[in-house]
Amino acid sequence: MIPFALEEPASLAEAVRLIDPEDPTCRPISGGTALMLMMKSGVFQPSKLVSLRRVEPRFSAFAVTPDGGLEAGALVRLGQLERADAVRAAFPVLADTFRVLSNVRVRNVATLGGNLAHADPHMDLAPVLMALGAHVTATGPSGSRAIALADLFRGYYETSLEPDELISGLSVPAQAGRRSAYVKCTTRAAHDWPALGVAVSLAVKDGTIEDARIVLSAAVETPTRMTEAEAALKGAPIGEDAFRAAGAAAAKAAEVTSDVRGSAPYKTQLVRVNVARALRKAIASEGAA
Amino acid sequence: MSVTQLKTHPLMPNGQVGRAVPRLESLAKVTGREDYTHNLRLPGMLHAKIVRSTVAHGRILAIHTEEAKAVEGVHSVVTCEDIRAIIPEPFFGPAFHDQPILATGKVRYVGEAVAVVLARDPHIADAAAQLVRVDYEELPAVYDEVEAATSNVYVHETLKPAGTFPDLKHLEGKRDTNVALDYRLIRGDAEAAFARAAHVFAHDFTTQQVMHTPFEPMISVAEPTSAGLTIHTASQSPSFVRIEMARLLKWPENRIRVKTSHLGGGFGAKLYIKLEALAAALALLAGLPVRVALTMEEQFYTITKHATTFRIKSGVDADGKVIARRCDVWWNGGAYADIGPRVTQKSGFTAAGPYDIDNVYLESVAVYTNRPPAGALRGFGIPQLVWAYESHTDLIARGIGMDPVEFRRKNILRDGRPHATGTIMQDAAIPEVLERTAERIGWDQPFARGTGTIRRGRGIAIGFKASISPTTSVAIVNVSADGSVTLYSSTVDMGQGSDTAMAQIVAEVLNVPTEGVCVVRPDTDVTPYDMATLGSRSTFHMGNAVRLAAEDAKTKLDQLATELGLPARSNIPVDQLFKKKYGMQAGNVIGIGSFIPSYKSPDHDTGLSDNVTPFWMIGATAVEIEVDTETGHVTITRMVNVCDVGTPLNPKVVETQISGAAIMQLGFTMSEKMELDAGQVTNASLADYKIPSILDIPHLMESEAVVATQHSGPFGAKGVGESATFGVSPAIANAIEDAVGVRVTALPITPEAVYRAMRAAANTPLEDF
């Protein structure tokens, strides 16, 4: 790694001030797992890093609200959420996702904010949070604003954050009985990045799907809602016909890319199959508390 | 989850050989105190960072080093021109002297070492290395082994065989070819037999380029000394490194000292000479110790396993007997020969498989291409061959409507019968391994085929390997005056447990506890010559040398007793002997053992030899699998590996070698592949090159060593480390066909390959891309 300067401000406001929006070699670092990989491989050579590790403790805290939502600071480590019983109870799908998200050591270090701001399309958490209807709080020199996850990801490693904005928090609404699931599909080894991620969240009533959110990741350039597939499910009776129709609709709509994990036609087949499987898994799961 | 049934093997009379002794270095390994070469820091040491070629084939027009040299903290920037000042002919290699220490004139693959930056701080060396610019005139490149064999794009101007091997001499100075070795075997008359065969089957199979990825990345630290040079290196062949460095420097061997520690894995990656010549040249130029340590990524640019193409054709008579076989094998050797030509011949002659076939025609060619070099990797080419001939064997059995095990049984090569080379088989438990594998998997039992989108299948495959010959091992056993015993051997323990096994042999002969035997690490100033730690040769070759050395020491102790007037074989403690002899605790007894088996080189024209190897290794695999018919995902639910290892010296170590070898081959079968784009490896990291994790192995793994004896081996033992790699890939492909009726002929077996094959079989092929 190439030598660089490091700032360790004691407040988020100070951190925001220290980040030079004109200088792409100046970036914030929290857990640093993804950034370290880029630095070690020489893909990113910083002149200055601004560490967020010493900012106000509230950014490292999280709570499940009385109504069952989650409010978390951006510096909360993934492993903290994974081990929290309250989070597991309110969002069983998160516990299920953490199990397959990278590895224990990464989860012990990687932070919510860093994970989302990195905007690697292969990340497991982003599609799940999108399906859960989450939003982040972005903080910049002129204050804070809420950005829905659906609006955060703009493209391949690209977000709608301004260069001098940081993710400071995450809010996940109470799920009110919605059923959710995440399917990570790998094509080489189990510990590979996913060839495809599928996150779904369903509101069901009396054997009918009232509302569905379906998000694809990894096989597509950025986590993407499958609106056609969602529409195909709206009002449909729970069952194989609906799941298959949704899979087919998603396969038709998804703009799938080829890479070493599979060709686009093959990954399109994975979309078809795994959307149906994710829906099946969601229905079989327990609804959120 | 793992069920092991190492059949009851005999414990030798003194209770040392045959005992499951935990590895002698166990405590060091679990406490993090093992002293790998990786850990070595020397005063004043410089770190080297290699600047690598960015083109696959090109003339070097200029190397611009000024900017890098100007970086504060840089000691120097070195190119091949600098190295020529101390090594005028800077070309090395075990089979061909074709590889420059740093590229000179031309580069032949992406990643080839072109220049080196030296600095006290490795981060400064890294940063400065990025400032070295190289101008190239790009040349056309060739990557495919079959294409390269006849291409007019030549990787090398002339062939430069090392002269070490008599059968390579005829290649000296040969021009305008990429074929580094063409081995041919002619037995009987294959063409005539094809003409009278009831059925003829022909298939093509390919394997991909893969890498060993030893977890201690390759490292050499060279240090100028008053005598000359010491090289501390994670090498599997310290004796070879010394001889090759002496040749390069035109020094006597005794001025060069090569020391190894325990290796963090080798698998063939750390064989012969790799970074040592570079480290040595840099240390001599700088007059300081120099550490050349690769990253995981850089290992992919250093040595790999051959990609292959294998065309195989068999003629079968009406009774299901194979009467003719033709094999054409192309080995993709990459830009430098390394040991590839040996792989081509020494493994090549077994390409017709462990079957009794009267008429065989076989060609095996080593081909230069503009890829990273290929050498030996756990099996020395055998897994590539077994992949083809055992897939082919299953296809024939299906083609003639015979049970695959019954078909193998009918054609299997038995002791007393000649192998294709003409060598009469001996101590090769091929039928026994086949039968035990079939029995363990329950081949004759009913088998649930699965339902819905999950289909189940099972498959079996068997392969064999000849030990590389002729090779020499020398060992010394020292009995000190207190009776404690030290073994001096240049066998390198890279995890296979050789220190422990060798100590067991010494302990058995001298009737002392294994745990008390000290095994000295290879150090060419101290430990005697050994050809190398490769090809599962150590147990047999060094094992025999160690046994001879221990017996020599024992004889000398007996002579000492006789000299002192004591009855031979009296049980007087050894320390009393010395005390009686010297009047105090003094002196020692040195036993020496040297071993080289007999061998006859194959005839140049026919490839035949009646003594082609000192011993045979046999391995078979059977698997049960599930195929997801919607995605092509294959799950191996159960794997049985059965080997003939002779009589195990250490049953526990043997068990781990069997399952470990099978798991490594599982990676080469299912997920590992070096992706290349215009010669550039695009996935040179464990993030993108996927080796098996704990989640990728079968829930049920079973290992077995059949009851067998290698009569010429130490206590009936022979090599272990590679045998379980042989059958894994074809067993899985055979099981896939059993489950879903499609045949995969290229490795790795990705879910997409299986799914595409199913769609093609259903006449609804998936579009290409």
Next chain:
Amino acid sequence: MADLRTISFTLNGRPVTARVAPHHSVVELLQNEFGLFGARESCGQGLCGCCTVKVDGDPVSACLFLAVFLEGTRVDTVEALAKGGVPSIVQQAFIEAGAFQCGFCTPGFIMMTERLLEEHPDPDEDLIRHYLSGNLCRCGTYPEIIAAVQLAARRRSAARLDKAS
């Protein structure tokens, strides 16, 4: 090197200080300043686990962890597990199960197993596999590693029962 700073932390139970630059990793720090080589760099990407150490009790990849971030933390390495030359229960189980060959990945697996058994004293095989899926063993000793973890779990339970009675 510019921008050297002094950090203080607790290493294997002892307070220590060190001079580090921002671009130094924890692996470099432990090896070069403290002579501790049990955490070692292999893949360099946090995937193989050879560099596992515990920071404030949680296993992390020391090859991806900046040394400056250790300020004020508690760091534990594999070297601290054996007490007076006696291996820990987990280390002993790895020896008896023969759960390594070359040993390069072994300290990482052991550090992970120590934490696994603190969190889950009686893990089933599925949990063992998932917890250890971020550690790789190129020698392929996974069957023996699973056996070692199970053996260690049994011994730790027995030790707890002994203490309780």
